[in-house]
Amino acid sequence: xxxxxxxxxxxxxxKSRNAFQWLADNNIDNECVHYMASLISKTELTSVLNKLNxxxxxxxxxxxxxxxxxxxxxxxxxAAWVEIMIENPQLIERPIVIKGDKAIIARPLELIxxxxx
Numbered sequence: 001x002x003x004x005x006x007x008x009x010x011x012x013x014x015k016s017r018n019a020f021q022w023l024a025d026n027n028i029d030n031e032c033v034h035y036m037a038s039l040i041s042k043t044e045l046t047s048v049l050n051k052l053n054x055x056x057x058x059x060x061x062x063x064x065x066x067x068x069x070x071x072x073x074x075x076x077x078x079a080a081w082v083e084i085m086i087e088n089p090q091l092i093e094r095p096i097v098i099k100g101d102k103a104i105i106a107r108p109l110e111l112i113x114x115x116x117x
Contacts, residue, residue, distance in 0.1 A: 003100030005030040005115075008048070008092070012036075016095035019106040023097070028116070036089050045082050048096060051103035056081035059105075060091050067091055 007023060009032050010016045023030050033040075049056055056078040060067060066088055076084070085091050095106045099115040106112040 004098075006033055006098040007031075008033045008035045008094060008096040008098075010034075010036050010094050013094055015107055015109070018109050019095040019097060019112055022106075022109060022112055026116070035092060035094075040086060040089065042082055042086060045085060045092075048098065048103055049078075049082070051098055051101055052096070052105065056085070059093050060085065061093050064091055 005023065005028055007016075007020055007030050009020050011020075011034070020032065045056075049059060052059065057076070060081060062068075062072070071084065093105050093107070097104055097106050097112050097115060102115060104111050104115055
């Protein structure tokens with residue numbers, strides 16, 4: 001059985017649209033998670049962090065105005081950063097492509113190919 005593919009997608013983001021299109025162009029069936037519109041759970045986000053093999057802070061978009069205004073320079077636990085991302089999904093780096101027990105942030109787009117070798 002082939003690993004299920006999922007993309008955490010923000011249709012307003014050109015990098016995310018490019019990754020979504022790459023999956024379509026390569027005939028890769030996927031589940032599209034519109035994480036900005038639907039609530040993601042702590043379990044889902046923690047699972048993705050484990051698949052990415054990164055700390056929660058490494059998934060945060062640090063140039064977002066809301067991050068700069070509220071959290072820049074602060075030290076927090078992974079659990080605290082996870083809660084902040086759940087409450088402010090625009091802080092989650094995108095796009096995230098997940099295949100089975102592995103995931104990548106497809107920035108640049110060429111990184112997506114690593115999941116399908």
